Structures are given as C-alpha cells and as structure tokens.
Amino acid sequence: MGLNVMPAPYSLDLRQKVIEAYANKEGSIRQLATRFKLSKNTVSGFLKRLRETGTVHPKRGEGVGHPAKIDEPRAQYLTEVLQCEPDLTLQELCQRFEVRFGETISTSAMDRGLKKHRITRKKKRSTIPKNTPPGSNNAGLSIGSK
Template sequence: MKAYSLDLRERVAAACAEPGAKICQVAARFAVSLSFTNKLLRRQRTTGTLAALPLHPGPAPRLDTTGDQRLLACLREQPDATLAEVAQALLAAGGPVLSTSATWRACERLDWRRKKSLHAAERGTERVVGLRKEFVEALAEEDFTRFVFVEETSTNLTYCRRYGRAPGGQRLQPAVPLHSGPNVTLLAALTALTPAGLGALLRVNGAVNGDVFAAYLDQVLGPTLRPGAVVVLDNLSVHKVAGLDEIAHK
C-alpha cells in the first residue's frame, strides 16, 4: 500500500493542532482513519517528523545470480513442473533448499508466470514444419485483405464458475446441474474487410456437421465474399465434405 503524501500528513497534523479540534473530526475531514491520525501525531511527538517510515521490502532473495541461472535451467527443462518439483530440481542441481512460497517468489521475480498452452505434437514434425514454412513464404506477396479465416467455437450452457468467495470457516457449495445441457456452436469469419474484423456470424445448437457447414458457406458467408476472396479453413473434418468448392465459387 502506498504511503500518504507528506503534504497530506502536514495538513492533518496542522488541523489537529487547531484550538478545539477533535481527532475523529479531522480524520473524517481528510478521509483518513482514526488509527492513522493517532499514529501520525504520536510519531510527530516522539521523532519530530511527519515523514512516512520506509517500506519494508521483505526478505532478501534466497538465490544469487548463479542460483537464478540454475532455476531458469530447471524451468526450461520442465516448464509444466509444479513448484514442489521445481524446488526439488533446483536442490538436485546444487541450489539451496526452498519452500514452495520461496520458489514461487523466485519465479515471479524472474518473470516466469504460470501458464500453459497445448498444441498437437505433430506440429513439430519435419513435414509439418516444412509445409508451414512453404505456406508463409507463399503468402508473402499476397494481399492480406483478400483472406477470410473461418473458425468455429462451442460452449455448454450449463457451465458454472469453478471458484467463488465465502466468509472464513464457511464453505461455498453452489449447485451444479445434474445433466449436461445443450451445446451451442458459433461460426465466424475473421477478415480485414469489416471494421470489427469479425463477420458472417452464425449460432447453431449442437455440433457442426457437413450439412450445417455447407449451409453456412452458402447462405451466411458466401453473400459477404467479394470477388478474389480467399477462404482459409483448418483441418476440421466438416471442412472436407464434398461440394464445398462449388459453393465457395458460386
């Protein structure tokens, strides 16, 4: 918490020194707590100053530069390790014994944050890497405004929040639906042709199959396409049904 400014402290002390002033009224006038006002006056009497005490930075880091490098090596070797596993790996690498909280603080200080994003393992194969490189190189000379990227996403309407708040010593036990509710799928086109960058929206109940996607391409996306537009689809199976090329070229 940031300390009150010296200017405010001086004004509070001056108001308290006025004849007939009451500390509680001064505290309310300057929107500060009564406890702060009492401590401020006591500090003025005992030290002669109204300046704020220096903030305590907390315990010094347990790791020096060498320890930081060992910790970074452990994190790079197994990025999804738990804090306890990181502490054990650091100890095995010659580092000091760290608690879970000390390990967390060290990771935060090095700006290594808790996150994880999964992708298919085959994305790193030589064949796929080569294909991605060829694709990017082929697009280098293209007009990016011609491209329209079609994506789908779905959600379940009975999802509930995983966390909440309750008074100390009490549990929070919200009800969860007994049966899973309906899924809703949203189809959309990402394009530079619209100011928002998003267009051709369609919401459908349930999953998307070949017939639904063909209808989306024909009745929703198709009318928004301009001549020369390039529709980019991913490897989803419904994108491979017969007849989509004819619909897109209409």
C-alpha cells in the same frame, strides 16, 4: 489480472495540517479525523510517526514486503538446471530448489523470480503431431490389401 498496487500516501501538506491542528488543540484525534475526512487510526499514525521519527513524511516503499527468494547465485543454479532439463514444470523447479537450498518456494514466487532474472524456459510440445491429412479418421493406419 489484478495487480497489488498500493495507494499513494497522503500528501505532506495534509499531514502537516493535521499535526498543526492537533498541536493547536483544535480537537481530539477523533474530531480531527472527521474534520479532515480520515480514519482515527490514520491521524494516530501521523502523530506516532512524528513522535518516533521527528517527521510526518511518508515511509519509503523500499524494504516493504518479503525479500525475493531467488538471488543471483540461486538464479544461476536455476539457469543451469533448466539448461540440462528444459522441460521441468514450475512445480518440479520448486522441488529442486527446496532440495538444493532447504527452503520452500511457491510456484508463483518461482515464476516471478524467473521473470526478474530473465530466465526463460523452452518446453517441448506435450503432444505428438499427427501425420494424417485433415479430416482423416484412420490416424495413419491403412486397412486393406496392398
């Protein structure tokens, strides 16, 4: 199961060394990239960040990516739906969500949202248990006379 884990940002110390070297005209972006074993895009990114924000500190991870589609009111709706119909599949929940809120949602996003809001689904067994002894082949039917 592969998790999407972002690599750690480059250290502040390295960022400052690259910026200082560039400010001291110790080489071009490409030369500094080679010297510090970085890509030229990374060095350019450090310089751009300094120009735009006045700092070379890495961005914070907050606000990265898409906002969750399932907020508190929507989680409450899903809880109510599942209380009435606990056997709904993720796909069926997605369809109900789309009808109610006018937005599509993938089954994986639905699953993440249910987990985030600790909404559990108690599904019934999909097969009917057999009432026959193990190894029996007659499936509970008796053949013959009484």
